[in-house]
Amino acid sequence: MKYDTIRAVLWEDEHLKLLDQRRLPAEETYIEYDEPLAVAGAIRDMVVRGAPAIGVTAAYGVVLAARRRYAAQPEGWREAIRADFETLAASRPTAVNLFWALERMGRVMDTVSGEPVAPLLAEAQRIHEEDVAANRRMGELGAALIAAEGRGVLTHCNTGSLATGGYGTALGVIRSAFEQQRIAQVYADETRPWLQGARLTAWELVKDGIPVTLLADGAGAALMREGRVSWLIVGSDRIAANGDVANKIGTYHAAIAARYHGVKVMVVAPTSTVDMSLPGGDRIPIESRSADEVLGCGGRPVAAPGAKAWNPAFDVTPAELIDAIVTEKGVVEQPTRAKMADMMKKPVL
Numbered sequence: 001m002k003y004d005t006i007r008a009v010l011w012e013d014e015h016l017k018l019l020d021q022r023r024l025p026a027e028e029t030y031i032e033y034d035e036p037l038a039v040a041g042a043i044r045d046m047v048v049r050g051a052p053a054i055g056v057t058a059a060y061g062v063v064l065a066a067r068r069r070y071a072a073q074p075e076g077w078r079e080a081i082r083a084d085f086e087t088l089a090a091s092r093p094t095a096v097n098l099f100w101a102l103e104r105m106g107r108v109m110d111t112v113s114g115e116p117v118a119p120l121l122a123e124a125q126r127i128h129e130e131d132v133a134a135n136r137r138m139g140e141l142g143a144a145l146i147a148a149e150g151r152g153v154l155t156h157c158n159t160g161s162l163a164t165g166g167y168g169t170a171l172g173v174i175r176s177a178f179e180q181q182r183i184a185q186v187y188a189d190e191t192r193p194w195l196q197g198a199r200l201t202a203w204e205l206v207k208d209g210i211p212v213t214l215l216a217d218g219a220g221a222a223l224m225r226e227g228r229v230s231w232l233i234v235g236s237d238r239i240a241a242n243g244d245v246a247n248k249i250g251t252y253h254a255a256i257a258a259r260y261h262g263v264k265v266m267v268v269a270p271t272s273t274v275d276m277s278l279p280g281g282d283r284i285p286i287e288s289r290s291a292d293e294v295l296g297c298g299g300r301p302v303a304a305p306g307a308k309a310w311n312p313a314f315d316v317t318p319a320e321l322i323d324a325i326v327t328e329k330g331v332v333e334q335p336t337r338a339k340m341a342d343m344m345k346k347p348v349l
């Protein structure tokens with residue numbers, strides 16, 4: 001299928017394989033995994049990253065854990081595997097998809113009798129397939145919101161096939177909108193400090209033949225002021241019950257500039273990213289990463305020796321700055337708690 005050629009996460013020959021996103025775009029290298037501790041390390045070290053991709057990976061991590069635990073202790077594997085769930089859950093704190101996937105795998109584990117690997121693998125593959133289907137549905141729903149007026153769109157971080165089970169969330173909307181000739185140009189923030197935009201989004205869009213122009217993260221407001229973009233389209237790692245959105249650091253910055261310049265803000269995320277247990281965004285755990293990521297660039301130190309750094313990996317954009325939240329269950333415009341609750345009750349479209 002067009003634009004759906006990249007897979008960050010693969011289950012192949014009875015192994016989990018992850019495309020090492022730390023090495024892109026220079027190298028396309030898959031790493032093979034057979035045990036949950038290494039899978040947790042891959043999530044923590046961002047071999048694989050992106051909220052939905054993290055959830056899919058954790059689901060396969062449970063399959064690997066069940067295979068090892070059941071082989072070692074056919075009777076006591078259920079007790080033993082709890083440590084593996086904890087290891088996977090401790091890998092990164094913000095993307096709620098990780099915990100959503102572990103809970104869904106845990107529900108299957110609690111009901112399975114006999115050999116657990118086959119039913120758990122089937123559930124992990126369903127999670128993977130459902131994510132790709134949701135992304136394609138959201139692509140259509142989000143593209144329909146974009147008027148074909150010849151302007152571009154701005155995106156932040158990477159929300160494509162590399163961040164999901166395939167096709168992408170915000171980048172899925174961009175793919176669908178480009179295919180429908182609703183947009184002619186994509187502007188992508190480089191997205192310091194990890195450069196998901198410059199390294200990953202640009203790589204995906206160049207492979208697709210979709211025109212992409214990179215910009216420094218601080219250039220977004222000037223781009224908007226020149227009237228070059230009609231939408232800021234981003235993904236999310238966790239959406240609170242009132243529609244507040246946690247996403248890559250710099251999203252809040254861009255959303256403020258968008259509101260000031262009359263650029264609309266679209267957040268695209270499957271409902272596995274919505275956390276209705278949290279009333280507002282101030283309760284979303286924000287991951288803090290190593291200062292070295294800010295003090296360096298591309299793995300080389302650049303800051304003056306002795307300087308310190310503040311490196312929250314995410315920020316929270318309040319619902320009032322968001323024009324539309326697109327999920328596979330529909331579009332929530334001007335999100336509020338009531339509208340989010342109504343959407344969550346709906347069937348998948």
Ligand SMILES: CSC[C@H]1O[C@H](OP(=O)(O)O)[C@H](O)[C@@H]1O
Nearest residue numbers: 049050051159163235236247248
């Ligand atoms: C499909 S949304 C992915 C989401 O995850 C990214 O963060 P990270 O690269 O640190 O995992 C970013 O927040 C994206 O919007």
